[in-house]
Amino acid sequence: MTELLLVPVDDNVVFPGMTVVIPAAEVGPVEAGEQVLLVPRHEGTFAGVGTVADVSERTRLPNGVTAVQLTGVARGRAGSGRTDDEGRLRVEVTTHPDATERDGRVRELETTYRAVVEEVLELRGDDGRGAAFLRGIDEPGALADTAGWAPEIPYDEKVSLLGTLDVRERLELALRLQRERLAELQVRKSLREDVESGAAKQQREYVLRRQLEAIRKELGEGGDDAGSGDDYRAKIAEAGMPDHVREQAERELARLERGGEQSGESSMIRTYLDWLLALPWAQRSEEQLDPGAARTVLDADHTGLEDVKDRIVEYLAVRKLRRDRRQELGLSEDDKKAGTILTLVGPPGTGKTSIGESVARAMGREFVRMSLGGVRDEAEIRGHRRTYVGALPGRLVRALRDAGTMNPVILLDEVDKVGADWRGDPSAALLEVLDPAQNHAFRDHYLDVEIDLSQVVFLATANQLDTIPGPLLDRMEVISFDGYTVEEKVAIARDHLLPRQIRGAGLTPDDVSADESALRLVVSEYTRESGVRQLDRSLGKLTRKIATEIASGADRVVVDTDVVRRHLGRQRVFTESVERTAVPGVATGMAVTGAGGDVLFIEAAAMTGDEGLVLTGQLGDVMKESARIALSWVRSHAAELGIAQDAFTGRSFHVHVPAGAIPKDGPSAGVTMATALVSLLTGRPVRHTVAMTGELTLQGRVLPIGGVKQKVLAAHAAGLTQIVVPERNRADLDDVPADVAAQLEFHPSMTINEVLDVALEPATDPALEVAA
Ligand SMILES: Nc1ncnc2c1ncn2[C@@H]1O[C@H](COP(=O)(O)OP(=O)(O)OP(=O)(O)O)[C@@H](O)[C@H]1O
Numbered sequence: 001m002t003e004l005l006l007v008p009v010d011d012n013v014v015f016p017g018m019t020v021v022i023p024a025a026e027v028g029p030v031e032a033g034e035q036v037l038l039v040p041r042h043e044g045t046f047a048g049v050g051t052v053a054d055v056s057e058r059t060r061l062p063n064g065v066t067a068v069q070l071t072g073v074a075r076g077r078a079g080s081g082r083t084d085d086e087g088r089l090r091v092e093v094t095t096h097p098d099a100t101e102r103d104g105r106v107r108e109l110e111t112t113y114r115a116v117v118e119e120v121l122e123l124r125g126d127d128g129r130g131a132a133f134l135r136g137i138d139e140p141g142a143l144a145d146t147a148g149w150a151p152e153i154p155y156d157e158k159v160s161l162l163g164t165l166d167v168r169e170r171l172e173l174a175l176r177l178q179r180e181r182l183a184e185l186q187v188r189k190s191l192r193e194d195v196e197s198g199a200a201k202q203q204r205e206y207v208l209r210r211q212l213e214a215i216r217k218e219l220g221e222g223g224d225d226a227g228s229g230d231d232y233r234a235k236i237a238e239a240g241m242p243d244h245v246r247e248q249a250e251r252e253l254a255r256l257e258r259g260g261e262q263s264g265e266s267s268m269i270r271t272y273l274d275w276l277l278a279l280p281w282a283q284r285s286e287e288q289l290d291p292g293a294a295r296t297v298l299d300a301d302h303t304g305l306e307d308v309k310d311r312i313v314e315y316l317a318v319r320k321l322r323r324d325r326r327q328e329l330g331l332s333e334d335d336k337k338a339g340t341i342l343t344l345v346g347p348p349g350t351g352k353t354s355i356g357e358s359v360a361r362a363m364g365r366e367f368v369r370m371s372l373g374g375v376r377d378e379a380e381i382r383g384h385r386r387t388y389v390g391a392l393p394g395r396l397v398r399a400l401r402d403a404g405t406m407n408p409v410i411l412l413d414e415v416d417k418v419g420a421d422w423r424g425d426p427s428a429a430l431l432e433v434l435d436p437a438q439n440h441a442f443r444d445h446y447l448d449v450e451i452d453l454s455q456v457v458f459l460a461t462a463n464q465l466d467t468i469p470g471p472l473l474d475r476m477e478v479i480s481f482d483g484y485t486v487e488e489k490v491a492i493a494r495d496h497l498l499p500r501q502i503r504g505a506g507l508t509p510d511d512v513s514a515d516e517s518a519l520r521l522v523v524s525e526y527t528r529e530s531g532v533r534q535l536d537r538s539l540g541k542l543t544r545k546i547a548t549e550i551a552s553g554a555d556r557v558v559v560d561t562d563v564v565r566r567h568l569g570r571q572r573v574f575t576e577s578v579e580r581t582a583v584p585g586v587a588t589g590m591a592v593t594g595a596g597g598d599v600l601f602i603e604a605a606a607m608t609g610d611e612g613l614v615l616t617g618q619l620g621d622v623m624k625e626s627a628r629i630a631l632s633w634v635r636s637h638a639a640e641l642g643i644a645q646d647a648f649t650g651r652s653f654h655v656h657v658p659a660g661a662i663p664k665d666g667p668s669a670g671v672t673m674a675t676a677l678v679s680l681l682t683g684r685p686v687r688h689t690v691a692m693t694g695e696l697t698l699q700g701r702v703l704p705i706g707g708v709k710q711k712v713l714a715a716h717a718a719g720l721t722q723i724v725v726p727e728r729n730r731a732d733l734d735d736v737p738a739d740v741a742a743q744l745e746f747h748p749s750m751t752i753n754e755v756l757d758v759a760l761e762p763a764t765d766p767a768l769e770v771a772a
């Protein structure tokens with residue numbers, strides 16, 4: 001214990017490691033090389049812990065005062081004291097150097113502390129010196145003490161920090177203080193930015209307005225003619241608005257005129273009036289509902305899709321009868337039979353959007369497409385209130401503006417991709433829009449007037465049903481698009497896609513013609529899809545190449561299989577199953593993925609290990625369960641399957657489903673997984689002509705699944721001919737087009753044993769069975 005001169009430091013805290021300069025008169029009689037105890041003091045009250053400091057030198061400050069430079073060394077606590085001859089207080093001091101051991105928690109605190117302080121430094125516009133200083137500090141206690149430098153941290157907190165002798169506690173405290181400091185800095189920064197951007201915007205607007213005035217003057221237009229009150233008055237009078245809307249418009253106009261041009265509100269009022277005027281209040285298309293004529297239009301635009309067209313024509317016929325016989329049927333004026341909306345569901349590129357367009361054409365109405373993909377916010381449908389900065393009307397109002405009539409066909413595209421989050425549920429807004437009891441008085445938040453949507457025909461499209469919100473689905477009448485057969489695709493290419501591509505490439509039918517075998521080649525070897533998107537793209541590529549030939553002087557090109565191969569290059573889609581199923585352990589399944597029907601190859605492998613089952617390929621929980629069921633069933637029937645019981649001991653099994661082919665309905669891969677495992681364990685390869693689907697139970701029963709038609713079409717397109725489906729899906733096979741069904745052999749199965757009988761090559765060599 002040593003006796004040191006006590007030097008009070010008023011309202012300031014000097015930490016070990018800090019250097020301060022204090023007027024010599026306040027310090028007292030000390031020489032370089034001596035030590036003193038610096039103790040923080042506030043309104044006469046001393047802090048409990050101070051800092052032992054080295055006196056390094058005396059300097060003369062620019063103002064002539066002599067000062068002493070002191071550097072903090074360690075924490076120190078004052079014990080008993082006495083007043084010396086010169087009236088100075090000298091105290092017994094116990095020093096408390098920092099303990100240096102570091103445990104995991106301290107290390108963790110250090111890392112977090114550094115990260116937080118770096119962020120603080122960045123916000124404060126550190127030039128790198130602060131960061132370098134921080135890096136130079138190695139001891140955890142000293143690191144915590146760096147909080148003592150922060151000007152934003154109040155005296156009391158600094159005193160507590162100095163008084164915290166335990167290094168870990170000190171770090172915890174320092175971290176809390178720095179976090180608070182960071183939060184405060186962040187708030188200040190965003191406030192500053194808000195103010196700046198607001199001011200910049202206003203300034204910009206002001207400058208632009210001044211320029212506009214100058215330009216008008218230059219043009220001799222004087223004042224502000226365009227968009228003036230009179231101008232609006234005339235437009236409002238002509239717009240044919242319903243009374244309540246016109247009154248609202250006039251009220252706003254009066255506000256505009258009262259406020260004068262310079263008022264900050266005027267541009268907002270103008271924008272609002274422009275939007276009100278943009279709606280086609282008085283415009284209607286004369287509706288045609290002749291079913292025969294409609295059918296002609298639908299047939300002209302689309303090949304195939306007979307069921308779809310039938311359903312649409314029925315819908316139109318019902319609509320027409322209800323309209324014409326409203327009185328006889330005792331229907332109210334409101335009843336438009338718009339309660340259900342036709343929803344076209346199916347894989348991409350199957351013509352859902354384009355048939356929607358045809359429906360509009362058939363009904364003699366305008367068509368607008370309103371994409372709902374990724375809409376999460378109710379305000380996107382219904383607009384933002386005008387009080388919201390940058391407010392705009394919602395998509396419905398914009399759709400009506402784009403349509404130019406109040407009775408268009410509006411296609412709600414991708415209803416299955418509507419999401420909801422904290423900003424509100426867009427599907428609730430949609431429900432209101434679609435509800436005939438409410439939609440004659442739809443209120444957009446921005447326009448804030450009632451808009452009559454009851455004349456609009458709504459259609460919807462979706463890739464899948466399962467993600468459509470339930471209450472919406474209740475209102476929908478679903479029409480499924482299951483994808484096209486090879487022959488249908490060829491016909492679509494010949495009648496629609498190719499002629500359009502030919503025109504698009506600047507060619508005429510005199511320049512090019514294509515034979516059917518060439519189109520079939522493009523369909524089957526260059527595309528793999530349920531719809532016709534890739535097909536359209538491939539034909540586009542082909543016609544562009546031909547256009548180049550014609551432009552370079554060629555006479556006329558007849559597209560045959562050679563031309564296709566020359567222009568489209570190597571074939572893209574292989575009939576893979578022959579190759580893939582050549583080895584035991586691979587089975588061909590059928591699935592419906594987000595892109596429609598597809599075939600997938602499920603692979604099984606075994607290795608030494610005790611992990612039981614390993615699954616790879618981004619499988620959902622349901623698929624993982626299917627795989628477990630498959631393995632359990634195979635194990636429990638090993639003997640009858642001719643699998644040695646020890647085939648399972650000390651071995652792990654690995655089931656892989658290639659990415660990109662993950663079925664939407666997880667359980668339908670059950671039989672395929674079991675077949676792959678049995679194939680692996682018996683060494684019997686799966687027949688390369690067989691494709692299968694079905695849910696498997698632990699008892700080995702095969703349960704029905706969905707999407708039969710889509711799956712069968714995909715298997716057919718992939719060149720498979722033996723199709724295994726659950727017995728209870730037998731009825732669904734009627735949906736498969738007859739020309740496709742004629743080329744396939746179906747095997748409805750009740751049990752997995754029946755599946756295996758069809759799927760596996762016979763056991764050839766008994767030795768193989770054991771070897772696996
Ligand atoms: N049966 C058909 N007859 C003629 N053309 C078709 C047919 N089916 C699709 N098409 C054409 O294929 C293209 C893709 O169709 P469309 O964009 O309507 O698909 P979609 O089902 O709406 O796809 P998505 O779900 O991705 O929106 C369009 O150019 C469309 O005209």
